[in-house]
Amino acid sequence: MFDVRWLLIALMFASAALHCEGNEKNPLLIPDSDDDVPGVGPIRRTEWFRGVWKNRRSSWLVEKNIADKGSIVFLGDSITQGWGEDFKGLFGNLKVVNRGISGDTSRGLLLRLQQDVIDLDPAAVVLMIGANDLAEKAKADVIFSNVKSIIKRLKSHSSKMPIVLCETFPCAPDDYRPVKEIKRVNQFYFEEWSEDSQVKIAKTYSLFAGGDGASLPKYMPDRVHPNLQGYEVWAREMKKVFEEIGISSKKLKIKKEVNKNPNTLPLSPSDSMKLIELPKGFSIELVASEPDIEEPVALTWDGNGVMYVVEMRGYMQSMDGAGAKDPVGRIGRLEDTDGDGKYEKYNVFVDGLVEPRAVLSVSGGLLVGEPSDLWFFRDIDNDGKADTKEKVYDKFSLRDSNVEHKANGLTLGIDNWIYVSQHGRRYQFINGEFRNEKVPRVGQWGLARNDEGRFLFSSNSNPGMGFFIAPDYLVNSKRIGGEVLLTGSVIKAGNYSEVWPSMKTVDLQSGLGAARTNDGTLRSFTSACGQCFFRGHRLGEDVTGDYFICEPVGRLVRRSKVKYLDSGHMELSNLYEENSDEFITSSDGNFRPVNTYTGPDGCLYIVDMYRGVIQEKSFMTPYLKQEIQRLNYDKNIGRGRIYRVRRNGVSLGEKPNLLNAKPEELVTFLSHSNGWWRDMAQNIIVSRKLVEVAPALEKMLLDDPMPLARLHALWTLRGLSKLDKDIVKSALQDDDDRIVCAALRVINWPKSEYSYLEKFIDGASPEVVAHIILALGKNFYKHNKDLIIKCISRFPMNERILHSVVAVTPKNFLSNNEFELINESFYKPEIEEQKLKKWVERWQNFVLSE
Structure with missing residues (x-):
C-alpha cells in the first residue's frame, strides 16, 4: 500500500524537480x-x-x-x-x-x-x-x-x-x-x-x-x-x-466583417438598431429611450411589471467630470398601460440623487443605492412617486470614491437575502425592517444569480468569478480571509476571455496594445459588467440558463453556455467562439451595453447608456482622452436606451399582476417557467408573512413535479420561519440534488442528527457530500471531525469537497495521524502519481498546516 506520509516528505524534495520539468523549450525560439x-x-x-x-x-x-x-x-x-x-x-x-x-x-x-x-x-x-x-x-x-x-x-x-x-x-x-x-x-x-x-x-x-x-x-x-x-x-x-476540390463558403468558417470606420455620431434609436447584429432567429426592439430616460445604468420591475430605471445623469457630462456629485440623478418609472409590451408612460419616481447606481424592487418598495447610503423608498398613495424614504445602511460605499468602485448590483438570492457586488454586506427584510450582516466582498459591476442560487461576479478583465461555497457559510467562517474561497470556481473554456467586436476599437484606456493587430478590434474583456443568468421562458429552452455579460468598450454582449461540473466549478464557454463572434455586437460607437436582465415577459433586456465616454475621469489616459476628442465622443451625453431581445415568432409572456394576487395564487407562481415570476412571488409571500400558505407550500415541496417549484417552496417556508424538521428530512429524500443541498442549508443540524446525516454519505454525489460537510461545520468542529473525515474519504480529490472543508474548519483541522485515515481513499491504481502528489500537497496546505 502506498503511504501518503512518505509522499508528504517527498514533496519537499520534488518541488525543484517539478519546477525544472515546467521549463519546456520555448517554441518561439529557433x-x-x-x-x-x-x-x-x-x-x-x-x-x-x-x-x-x-x-x-x-x-x-x-x-x-x-x-x-x-x-x-x-x-x-x-x-x-x-x-x-x-x-x-x-x-x-x-x-x-x-x-x-x-x-x-x-x-x-x-x-x-x-x-x-x-x-x-x-x-x-x-x-x-x-x-x-x-x-x-x-x-x-x-x-x-x-x-x-x-x-x-x-x-x-x-x-x-x-x-x-x-x-x-x-x-x-x-x-x-x-x-x-x-x-x-x-x-x-x-x-x-x-x-x-x-x-x-x-x-x-x-x-x-x-x-x-x-x-x-x-x-x-x-x-x-x-x-x-x-x-x-x-x-x-x-x-x-x-x-x-470541393471547398466552398458553405463548408468553411465565414470571416466576420469588421467595420474599420464605425459610426461615431449619435444616432436615433431606429438608426442605431440597424447597426446592431444578432444571430439568426433573434431580434431586438426598443423599449425606452431619451428624452424619457437619460444615462440609464440599472433597472428593476415591481410585481405588476412596472419598470424602474436608475438614471445616473451626472456621469461624465464633460471630460473633466464636472458636476458628477450634483444631485441630478433619479429613478424613472415606466409603465406599459395597455399590455402591448411598450412602456409608453413615464414619470420620475424619485429625483435629487447623487450618482445612484443600484435598484431592486423588494418587499413592497424600492431599494436604491446612492453611496454612501442605501435607501428604501415606498409609494404609499400609489401616485407613481416615492412618498417615504428610509435609510437602510449608511456605509454603502464612500460618496467620494471612484464611481467604478462603489457597491452595485442589488440582487435577491433564493435564500431571501439581498446580495451586492463590490460590497461586504447582505440584507434581509424581516418583520417590517431590514437587517444586514457581513459577507466577503467581491466583484466590480454586476451580479448574476442562477436558478438554484449560485452567484457570478465580475471585474473589468474577469467576466466570471464566483463562490464554491454558498455565502451563508462564509458569514461566520472559521477561516480568516475566507475570500480565498471565492477564487477558482469558474473555468473559462477555450479562449473565453477574448472578445470579438464588429468594429475597430481605438478608444482604449491602455492604447492600441489592447487591440488586435490585424483588424483593430478589442482583444479581450476590459469592462466586463452587467451580467445575468437568463431565467426566462420566451427565448427558447436552448437559451434558458445561459450567462450573459456586457462589454461596453467592445460594444457587445456575450452569451455563454454554462456547464456545472461535479468538482463544483462552473465552466463558461462562448457559444460563438468558433466563428470569432458574439451574441450581440454593434458598429455604432455609442452603443454601450452596461446591464442585462430577465424580464417579466420572459425576454432578455439590455440597458444601453448610449454615450460616447464610458471611462471615469480618474482613469482617463492621455491617449484615450485624445481619441475621445478626435472622434467627438465627448459630445454625446444625456441619452440612453433599453432594448428587449426576442426570439422570432415567439410572443411575449403575460403581463404580471402579482401585487394584487391572492396568497394561493402566489404559491402557484412558484412553479412558473419564468424565474422572474418565481422570485417575485416568493418575495411577496415572505415580505407579507403570508403564513397561511404554509400547508400549500409543504404540499408543493413534497409533490410538485417541477424541481424548481419544490426548491422555491422550501426557501419560502424558510423565509416564513415555518420549516418543520420532518418536512426538511423528507426533502433530503428528493431525487434532485439541488433540493437535497438546500435542505441541508435551511436548518441547523444538531449533533443528535449526525447519525441520520451519515446515512446519506455513501450514495451521495460530491455536491451533496460537500453540503453535508458545510452543515456539520456550523457546529463545534471537534464534534463533527469523524464525519467530515468520512466525507473527505468519499471524494478526496474533489475541489468542492476541499473548499467546503476549508470553509468550516480551522487551520490545523487534521493532524498527520488523522490524515492517515483517508490514506486508502487517495490511493487508487488508476490515479496518476503526479495527480496524487498535487492533491496531497493541497490538503497539506489547506488543512494540515499551521
Whole structure:
C-alpha cells in the first residue's frame, strides 16, 4: 500500500524537480543546433530572422490560434506573408489565415508545422516554399524532402483535409535561385503527388514565368515577390483550385466583417438598431429611450411589471467630470398601460440623487443605492412617486470614491437575502425592517444569480468569478480571509476571455496594445459588467440558463453556455467562439451595453447608456482622452436606451399582476417557467408573512413535479420561519440534488442528527457530500471531525469537497495521524502519481498546516 506520509516528505524534495520539468523549450525560439530541428537543409539563424520568426509566431500563439481554427491556412515564406492579414480582400468572406514568415525555408516550415498549422485543425492547407532554400544553395531534392515530410505529417493529422501544393514560383534569371532547380522541384512534386487524391498541385509556376523560365516583371517587379496584380492572379488560381476540390463558403468558417470606420455620431434609436447584429432567429426592439430616460445604468420591475430605471445623469457630462456629485440623478418609472409590451408612460419616481447606481424592487418598495447610503423608498398613495424614504445602511460605499468602485448590483438570492457586488454586506427584510450582516466582498459591476442560487461576479478583465461555497457559510467562517474561497470556481473554456467586436476599437484606456493587430478590434474583456443568468421562458429552452455579460468598450454582449461540473466549478464557454463572434455586437460607437436582465415577459433586456465616454475621469489616459476628442465622443451625453431581445415568432409572456394576487395564487407562481415570476412571488409571500400558505407550500415541496417549484417552496417556508424538521428530512429524500443541498442549508443540524446525516454519505454525489460537510461545520468542529473525515474519504480529490472543508474548519483541522485515515481513499491504481502528489500537497496546505 502506498503511504501518503512518505509522499508528504517527498514533496519537499520534488518541488525543484517539478519546477525544472515546467521549463519546456520555448517554441518561439529557433534551436541553436540542427540536431534539434527536423528535416534537412538550411534553417536561418540571423538576428533579423530570429526577430521576425519570434514576432510573427508570438502574435499567432497569443491571440489568433483559437480564432483561426477551422480556416484555410496559407503556409510559406515572405511570398505568403505578402498576402497580408486580410489577403487584400481577394477571398471575400472565406476564413483564410496567413502563416507565412519572411525568410523562412522548407525546414523552418517543418519545425513550426504543429503549432502554426496542425493545431488550427485547418479546413485546408495551401503550401508554397523554396525561394529561400535556393538562396541558401540548397538543391531541389532538399526542398522536396522537407515538403514530403510536411505533407506526410498533414496527412497523419487528417486523411480528409485538402492539401494545395503550389509550384515553387519563378525568380530572377540568374544563378542565385537557379531556374533549373526550381523546375526540378516542381517536377518532383508532379511525380510524387499528381495522382494523389488528397494533394492538389496548383500550377503556379507557369502563371508568373516568362519564356526564359524567369519571373515576369509585370507581376514581380523585384523578380521574387508578387505585386498586387500578381496576388490577384494567384488568388484567381486558388479560387479555381478550391472549387475543383470541393471547398466552398458553405463548408468553411465565414470571416466576420469588421467595420474599420464605425459610426461615431449619435444616432436615433431606429438608426442605431440597424447597426446592431444578432444571430439568426433573434431580434431586438426598443423599449425606452431619451428624452424619457437619460444615462440609464440599472433597472428593476415591481410585481405588476412596472419598470424602474436608475438614471445616473451626472456621469461624465464633460471630460473633466464636472458636476458628477450634483444631485441630478433619479429613478424613472415606466409603465406599459395597455399590455402591448411598450412602456409608453413615464414619470420620475424619485429625483435629487447623487450618482445612484443600484435598484431592486423588494418587499413592497424600492431599494436604491446612492453611496454612501442605501435607501428604501415606498409609494404609499400609489401616485407613481416615492412618498417615504428610509435609510437602510449608511456605509454603502464612500460618496467620494471612484464611481467604478462603489457597491452595485442589488440582487435577491433564493435564500431571501439581498446580495451586492463590490460590497461586504447582505440584507434581509424581516418583520417590517431590514437587517444586514457581513459577507466577503467581491466583484466590480454586476451580479448574476442562477436558478438554484449560485452567484457570478465580475471585474473589468474577469467576466466570471464566483463562490464554491454558498455565502451563508462564509458569514461566520472559521477561516480568516475566507475570500480565498471565492477564487477558482469558474473555468473559462477555450479562449473565453477574448472578445470579438464588429468594429475597430481605438478608444482604449491602455492604447492600441489592447487591440488586435490585424483588424483593430478589442482583444479581450476590459469592462466586463452587467451580467445575468437568463431565467426566462420566451427565448427558447436552448437559451434558458445561459450567462450573459456586457462589454461596453467592445460594444457587445456575450452569451455563454454554462456547464456545472461535479468538482463544483462552473465552466463558461462562448457559444460563438468558433466563428470569432458574439451574441450581440454593434458598429455604432455609442452603443454601450452596461446591464442585462430577465424580464417579466420572459425576454432578455439590455440597458444601453448610449454615450460616447464610458471611462471615469480618474482613469482617463492621455491617449484615450485624445481619441475621445478626435472622434467627438465627448459630445454625446444625456441619452440612453433599453432594448428587449426576442426570439422570432415567439410572443411575449403575460403581463404580471402579482401585487394584487391572492396568497394561493402566489404559491402557484412558484412553479412558473419564468424565474422572474418565481422570485417575485416568493418575495411577496415572505415580505407579507403570508403564513397561511404554509400547508400549500409543504404540499408543493413534497409533490410538485417541477424541481424548481419544490426548491422555491422550501426557501419560502424558510423565509416564513415555518420549516418543520420532518418536512426538511423528507426533502433530503428528493431525487434532485439541488433540493437535497438546500435542505441541508435551511436548518441547523444538531449533533443528535449526525447519525441520520451519515446515512446519506455513501450514495451521495460530491455536491451533496460537500453540503453535508458545510452543515456539520456550523457546529463545534471537534464534534463533527469523524464525519467530515468520512466525507473527505468519499471524494478526496474533489475541489468542492476541499473548499467546503476549508470553509468550516480551522487551520490545523487534521493532524498527520488523522490524515492517515483517508490514506486508502487517495490511493487508487488508476490515479496518476503526479495527480496524487498535487492533491496531497493541497490538503497539506489547506488543512494540515499551521
